[in-house]
Amino acid sequence: MRARADLHAHSNLSDGIHSPSELLSIASDLNLGALALTDHDTIDGLVEFMNAEVPGCPIRIPGVEISTEYQGVEAHLLGYFVPTWAPKLVKRLKALEESRRKRFPKMQNRLESEGIRISDDDIDQILQGVKAPGRPHMAKLLIRRGYVRDIEEAFHKYLGKGKPGYVKKERADIGEAISLLKSEGAVPVLAHPVTMRLPDLRSTLIELRELGLLGVEIEYDYQHLRLNVKPGEVQLLAEGLGLIETGGSDYHGDGAHRNLGSVTVPIHVVNNLRKVHEELRNNTSEAISG
Numbered sequence: 001m002r003a004r005a006d007l008h009a010h011s012n013l014s015d016g017i018h019s020p021s022e023l024l025s026i027a028s029d030l031n032l033g034a035l036a037l038t039d040h041d042t043i044d045g046l047v048e049f050m051n052a053e054v055p056g057c058p059i060r061i062p063g064v065e066i067s068t069e070y071q072g073v074e075a076h077l078l079g080y081f082v083p084t085w086a087p088k089l090v091k092r093l094k095a096l097e098e099s100r101r102k103r104f105p106k107m108q109n110r111l112e113s114e115g116i117r118i119s120d121d122d123i124d125q126i127l128q129g130v131k132a133p134g135r136p137h138m139a140k141l142l143i144r145r146g147y148v149r150d151i152e153e154a155f156h157k158y159l160g161k162g163k164p165g166y167v168k169k170e171r172a173d174i175g176e177a178i179s180l181l182k183s184e185g186a187v188p189v190l191a192h193p194v195t196m197r198l199p200d201l202r203s204t205l206i207e208l209r210e211l212g213l214l215g216v217e218i219e220y221d222y223q224h225l226r227l228n229v230k231p232g233e234v235q236l237l238a239e240g241l242g243l244i245e246t247g248g249s250d251y252h253g254d255g256a257h258r259n260l261g262s263v264t265v266p267i268h269v270v271n272n273l274r275k276v277h278e279e280l281r282n283n284t285s286e287a288i289s290g
């Protein structure tokens with residue numbers, strides 16, 4: 001396993017179960033060669049991730065997974081080799097988090113007109129320490145207050161698109177997020193492209209490459225999303241485009257996603273990412289020194 005890298009994992013700083021150090025310990029026990037931490041819309045876990053003392057520690061790649069939008073469709077953008085000090089990126093992520101929090105009073109108002117009472121205290125409580133507040137959190141409140149039985153019913157009746165409690169989520173434009181990552185020296189890679197459910201993914205990849213995209217997640221298990229993807233299908237779509245081909249388990253520790261280390265790529269992918277990161281970093285420091 002030392003020759004393999006898992007480049008997609010979440011800690012409890014976003015919606016995972018384990019702390020960044022615990023992830024490294026698990027990866028070390030699995031004898032993984034490299035692990036990337038890619039929390040949703042936050043880099044708050046990176047300091048712990050990069051500094052934790054873990055025996056037999058794999059190579060660590062500091063990363064992030066940003067929720068972005070491409071032509072009205074949600075697209076997840078991975079960034080690799082994100083510096084722990086990335087002020088421009090952090091500022092933008094904080095602004096997005098803020099706008100996602102502001103969505104809650106709006107959902108609350110709309111639900112109230114349906115006769116549903118969710119208090120401010122309920123909302124404060126459920127969002128405490130949450131970096132990526134979203135509809136699943138509101139769904140949990142609806143379950144807790146006995147309005148629905150489960151998350152599925154909450155979305156079907158109230159929170160899904162076009163339902164009475166629906167409020168659109170603000171997302172960064174993918175072009176903007178690509179440029180932002182690069183300006184911090186991080187390598188932008190499109191995550192699990194099939195989840196975008198676009199008819200012509202190859203054209204999408206070509207367009208995104210023109211916007212500055214440098215990689216695409218090829219190895220990914222879509223089964224937990226009930227998406228039927230044939231082995232090698234995504235690789236074929238990306239063939240000849242010159243994008244760095246990454247992959248990972250998208251481990252959350254919640255049982256719903258794959259296990260850490262169950263989806264991997266060869267370790268040389270890490271070297272490719274590092275090389276591009278170093279080029280980006282040199283370019284930005286040259287621009288600064290003028």
Ligand SMILES: [Zn+2]
Nearest residue numbers: 065076191192
């Ligand atoms: Zn994702």
Ligand SMILES: [Zn+2]
Nearest residue numbers: 008010065250
């Ligand atoms: Zn993910």
